[in-house]
Amino acid sequence: MPQAMRAEAPAPLPAAIAAALEEDIVFGRLHPRERLIEEELAERFAASRHNVRAALAVLEGMGLIERIPHRGALVKAYSLAEVEQLCALRDLLETQAAQQMPLPLPEAELAVLRGLQAGHDAAVAAGDARAAFRANLAFHRGFFARCGNAFLAEAIERLAQRAHAIRFAAFPDPAALARSREEHHAMLAALASGDRAGLTRLCGNHLAPSRQAYLRAQSAFLSA
Structure with a gap:
C-alpha cells in the first residue's frame, strides 16, 4: 500500500x-x-x-x-539620552493616567485586575520569566485601561511596546520579578482604598529599576 x-x-x-x-x-x-x-x-x-x-x-x-x-x-538600541527621554514621557503619561482613575475603583473592576494579577503571581512563583512577561503586559494593559481615556491608554501601551527591552531588562532577576509583583499588589491596594497620591507615586517608581538595569546591561555589552 x-x-x-x-x-x-x-x-x-x-x-x-x-x-x-x-x-x-x-x-x-x-x-x-x-x-x-x-x-x-x-x-x-x-x-x-x-x-x-x-x-x-x-x-x-x-x-x-x-x-x-x-x-x-x-x-533598536537606545542612547542614555533616549532612555531618559522615553522613560520621562512614560512617567508623565502613566502618572497622568493614575490621576484620572476613578477612586476607589469599583469592586467589579478590581476583580478583573486581581484576576490578571493572579496570572502574574503564578508565573513569578513558578520562576517562569516568559509567562511573567506576558502576564505583566496583560496586567498593565488592564490597569491603564481603567483611566477612562482610551487615547491615553493607547499612547501608554505604544510607548510601553517601544520600551520593551528597557522595561524588562531586569526580568531575568528573580528579585526584580518579586518586586514587580509586590508593586502590582500595592497598586491594587491603592485602587481599592482610594489612595491617589500613593497610586501616582507607585506608577512613577515602577519604571526606575528596569531603566537602571537596561543601562547597566547596555554598558556591559558595549564594553565587552
Whole structure:
C-alpha cells in the first residue's frame, strides 16, 4: 500500500515569529544593534521570507527594531539620552493616567485586575520569566485601561511596546520579578482604598529599576 501522505505543519504566522523575536529582545538573547538576517530567521522558524519580512515589519512598528540602508534590520538600541527621554514621557503619561482613575475603583473592576494579577503571581512563583512577561503586559494593559481615556491608554501601551527591552531588562532577576509583583499588589491596594497620591507615586517608581538595569546591561555589552 502506498505510504500515507503526511500533512506538513503550517509555517509560523508572522505574529508568532514576531512574538518569539520580541521575547529574544526582551530577555537579552538578541542584543542592541544586532542584525536580524532574513535567511537565518527563515531557517530558524521554517518560514517563508515573506512571513519573516512581515514579522520584521511588526517589530519595526513596535519600535523594537530599525531598518538601516545597506545593513538591514537591527535590534533598536537606545542612547542614555533616549532612555531618559522615553522613560520621562512614560512617567508623565502613566502618572497622568493614575490621576484620572476613578477612586476607589469599583469592586467589579478590581476583580478583573486581581484576576490578571493572579496570572502574574503564578508565573513569578513558578520562576517562569516568559509567562511573567506576558502576564505583566496583560496586567498593565488592564490597569491603564481603567483611566477612562482610551487615547491615553493607547499612547501608554505604544510607548510601553517601544520600551520593551528597557522595561524588562531586569526580568531575568528573580528579585526584580518579586518586586514587580509586590508593586502590582500595592497598586491594587491603592485602587481599592482610594489612595491617589500613593497610586501616582507607585506608577512613577515602577519604571526606575528596569531603566537602571537596561543601562547597566547596555554598558556591559558595549564594553565587552
